[in-house]
Amino acid sequence: MRLLIADAERCIGCQMCMFACARRQNEGGLAEACMGIRSIGGMERGFTVIVCRACDDPACAKVCPTDALKLRNGGGVRLNTAACIGCGNCQDACLIGAVFWDEEINKPMICIHCGYCTKFCPHGVLKTEEKELT
Amino acid sequence: MLANDTLANVLYIDLSNKHYWVRHRADLFERYLGGAGVASQLLDEECPAGADPLGAENPIVFAVGPLTGLFPLASKTVAMFKSPHTGNLGESHCGGRSAVAIRMAGYGAIVVKGKSDIPVYLAIHGDKVHFRDASSIWGIENSFTVGRIIRESEIGAGLRTIMRIGGAGEKLVSYACVITETYRHFGRLGLGAVFGGKRLKAVVVSGKRSLPVSDSKTYRKTYAEIYDAAVGSPVMKKYHDLGTAENVLPLNMLGGLPARNLTEARFEGASEISGEKFAEQYLGRRLACSHCPVACIHIAAVREHYVDEPYFYKTHMISYDYEPIYALGSMLGISNARGFLSLMEQVEIFGLDAMSAGVVLAWATEAQERGIVSEKETMGLKFNWGDYDTFIRAVKLIVRQPNDFYSALARGVKYASSVYGGTEFALSLAGNEMPGYHTGPAAHIGVLVGARHSHLDNAGYSVDQKNLSKQDVSFEEIAADLLTEERWRQVLSSLVVCFFARGLYKPDVVLKALELTGFSLTREKLNRIGEEIHKQKYEFKVRHGFSLDEIYLPERILETSTPFGQLNESYIKSAVGHFKQLLDSSLY
Numbered sequence: 217m218r219l220l221i222a223d224a225e226r227c228i229g230c231q232m233c234m235f236a237c238a239r240r241q242n243e244g245g246l247a248e249a250c251m252g253i254r255s256i257g258g259m260e261r262g263f264t265v266i267v268c269r270a271c272d273d274p275a276c277a278k279v280c281p282t283d284a285l286k287l288r289n290g291g292g293v294r295l296n297t298a299a300c301i302g303c304g305n306c307q308d309a310c311l312i313g314a315v316f317w318d319e320e321i322n323k324p325m326i327c328i329h330c331g332y333c334t335k336f337c338p339h340g341v342l343k344t345e346e347k348e349l350t
Numbered sequence: 351m352l353a354n355d356t357l358a359n360v361l362y363i364d365l366s367n368k369h370y371w372v373r374h375r376a377d378l379f380e381r382y383l384g385g386a387g388v389a390s391q392l393l394d395e396e397c398p399a400g401a402d403p404l405g406a407e408n409p410i411v412f413a414v415g416p417l418t419g420l421f422p423l424a425s426k427t428v429a430m431f432k433s434p435h436t437g438n439l440g441e442s443h444c445g446g447r448s449a450v451a452i453r454m455a456g457y458g459a460i461v462v463k464g465k466s467d468i469p470v471y472l473a474i475h476g477d478k479v480h481f482r483d484a485s486s487i488w489g490i491e492n493s494f495t496v497g498r499i500i501r502e503s504e505i506g507a508g509l510r511t512i513m514r515i516g517g518a519g520e521k522l523v524s525y526a527c528v529i530t531e532t533y534r535h536f537g538r539l540g541l542g543a544v545f546g547g548k549r550l551k552a553v554v555v556s557g558k559r560s561l562p563v564s565d566s567k568t569y570r571k572t573y574a575e576i577y578d579a580a581v582g583s584p585v586m587k588k589y590h591d592l593g594t595a596e597n598v599l600p601l602n603m604l605g606g607l608p609a610r611n612l613t614e615a616r617f618e619g620a621s622e623i624s625g626e627k628f629a630e631q632y633l634g635r636r637l638a639c640s641h642c643p644v645a646c647i648h649i650a651a652v653r654e655h656y657v658d659e660p661y662f663y664k665t666h667m668i669s670y671d672y673e674p675i676y677a678l679g680s681m682l683g684i685s686n687a688r689g690f691l692s693l694m695e696q697v698e699i700f701g702l703d704a705m706s707a708g709v710v711l712a713w714a715t716e717a718q719e720r721g722i723v724s725e726k727e728t729m730g731l732k733f734n735w736g737d738y739d740t741f742i743r744a745v746k747l748i749v750r751q752p753n754d755f756y757s758a759l760a761r762g763v764k765y766a767s768s769v770y771g772g773t774e775f776a777l778s779l780a781g782n783e784m785p786g787y788h789t790g791p792a793a794h795i796g797v798l799v800g801a802r803h804s805h806l807d808n809a810g811y812s813v814d815q816k817n818l819s820k821q822d823v824s825f826e827e828i829a830a831d832l833l834t835e836e837r838w839r840q841v842l843s844s845l846v847v848c849f850f851a852r853g854l855y856k857p858d859v860v861l862k863a864l865e866l867t868g869f870s871l872t873r874e875k876l877n878r879i880g881e882e883i884h885k886q887k888y889e890f891k892v893r894h895g896f897s898l899d900e901i902y903l904p905e906r907i908l909e910t911s912t913p914f915g916q917l918n919e920s921y922i923k924s925a926v927g928h929f930k931q932l933l934d935s936s937l938y
Contacts, residue, residue, distance in 0.1 A: 246419070259531055
């Protein structure tokens with residue numbers, strides 16, 4: 217399964233998905249959110265949804281010096297926190313900006329495509345999709 | 351409160367000496383929850399009686415609550431200050447990203463004191479506070495532009511609020527507002543002028559943190575219940591679909607929609623400026639505040655052709671709501687939706703409170719009609735009902751104040767009518783321009799007795815609605831209903847729950863959510879907190895010169911028929927007297 221952006225134009229900027237993402241990890245607030253919603257240069261122009269798109273050949277994994285980012289079935293990556301040295305190469309490599317950072321442990325936070333956020337998106341911006349394994 | 355929660359951190363900022371510090375004020379948050387409860391205490395601590403609202407001694411307090419960042423719709427920031435408009439308690443609530451940003455930056459409240467020698471703006475990023483030289487943006491009258499510039503020069507996109515003033519705040523118009531996220535406002539009572547007086551152009555706040563809960567499993571469950579109610583409940587539907595503009599037609603049908611300076615309570619052009627009309631022809635986007643799934647913010651898209659060049663257009667994005675439609679629409683006899691939107695945009699650009707601005711223009715129009723003021727005062731402008739172009743030009747003059755007349759208008763209708771006459775049709779209640787409800791006695795009594803003289807203090811219009819089907823409602827009953835509602839709203843605004851969600855956040859839900867944030871309270875205790883906060887706000891007002899014994903009701907309110915017929919002055923005064931009695935005899 218992977219998370220998809222069905223239509224970013226439907227986004228109202230409520231950020232419910234960001235709060236859901238943190239809550240999924242048993243946290244209130246936003247520090248643990250692996251996704252971001254921000255306006256496109258002002259609320260009047262709508263919003264951009266920043267989240268991992270589960271690339272087939274993820275740039276973040278390719279630049280990891282310790283192989284801490286492993287390819288995930290269905291696209292994207294999984295982080296082996298024990299192996300991660302917190303160099304930040306992955307964050308630089310992702311053009312989308314979908315590698316968020318956990319300041320407390322100094323390691324990346326990347327969407328695991330669990331789909332929990334879609335349950336709290338009231339306007340059909342987000343959806344999940346079963347992806348055929350390649 | 352939970353031990354590891356940052357809620358009790360109060361950030362103090364001194365603009366005079368450009369320094370800041372944090373104090374842990376668990377004493378206040380434990381007792382008053384947050385929001386209005388905590389802000390009123392901080393205001394009382396910092397604001398001496400006799401303080402000049404535009405001077406260094408007037409503090410600005412922002413406060414959020416324990417549910418902010420944890421539960422949906424706890425999305426408001428309460429601002430408190432001494433109002434330059436009424437010279438008394440200033441309290442204004444605003445959504446946007448403000449509440450979540452303050453909580454995520456690690457604070458429950460922010461107190462801005464003193465006055466800067468140079469124009470500054472504040473950038474509060476987590477535990478760092480920067481005093482930025484705002485000389486290069488001081489004098490920019492357009493609040494949209496100010497937002498656009500700061501957006502580019504500060505970090506925290508998506509996680510920040512940018513509160514700013516336009517020309518009206520800088521020029522100390524007593525009903526200047528503070529704008530956040532382009533379309534939300536600390537609208538009433540002149541916080542914008544308090545910013546201007548401090549030479550404070552903007553306040554940016556950002557942050558990102560985790561917040562503790564007492565039991566994460568119950569938290570997720572309770573959260574889901576509130577969320578489901580927020581997106582599924584019929585009580586939220588109206589805000590979601592047409593937005594507050596939905597009120598235009600029902601209020602007009604009822605005969606409670608003020609038109610042409612309340613010479614009428616029905617407007618023949620109502621359908622042209624109704625929520626339905628805007629949705630059909632102009633609605634271009636809907637927006638939400640942070641952590642609210644409702645999207646009540648309705649934005650009209652208006653395409654404009656540049657007359658000097660063919661095939662050259664721009665698109666204006668202008669927000670609309672019921673209150674501005676009343677004040678800048680029906681109150682001015684404007685039935686042209688596009689004309690209303692242009693006027694609305696002008697008011698937004700300069701950063702004026704839309705409600706006061708509309709009532710001021712309505713008074714000026716009638717004053718000129720009656721010959722109290724001439725074109726000499728108006729500098730050649732001829733106000734006519736419905737003539738939005740002239741009103742747009744007048745807004746600019748009110749902000750720039752090129753003569754005594756426009757300076758007077760910049761202080762509201764109470765002041766302007768004290769200079770030029772026409773108090774009987776100057777629609778101000780306790781110094782604040784009236785809201786858009788001529789629904790019966792309770793609407794006006796509610797605004798007179800309400801701590802901030804706002805329709806949202808105690809929702810008198812809704813008491814009127816409830817009483818419509820009844821015969822002979824006593825003034826005692828109305829006073830008691832208003833007091834009960836205003837006390838409960840102190841609880842909601844201390845939790846900073848949006849009043850639109852008052853139907854979701856019933857006492858049992860509030861108690862459940864509070865329990866998860868470490869507040870173990872009972873329903874009785876909750877009511878007592880509301881009662882106590884309300885009483886203390888009222889006492890602040892009395893200390894600063896307010897008295898419920900000295901109310902003035904413009905005759906116009908009594909002349910124009912309501913759905914209950916013409917209102918009776920002695921009935922209204924008795925209700926106010928009874929409200930005072932109830933308040934004086936309350937324990938807290």
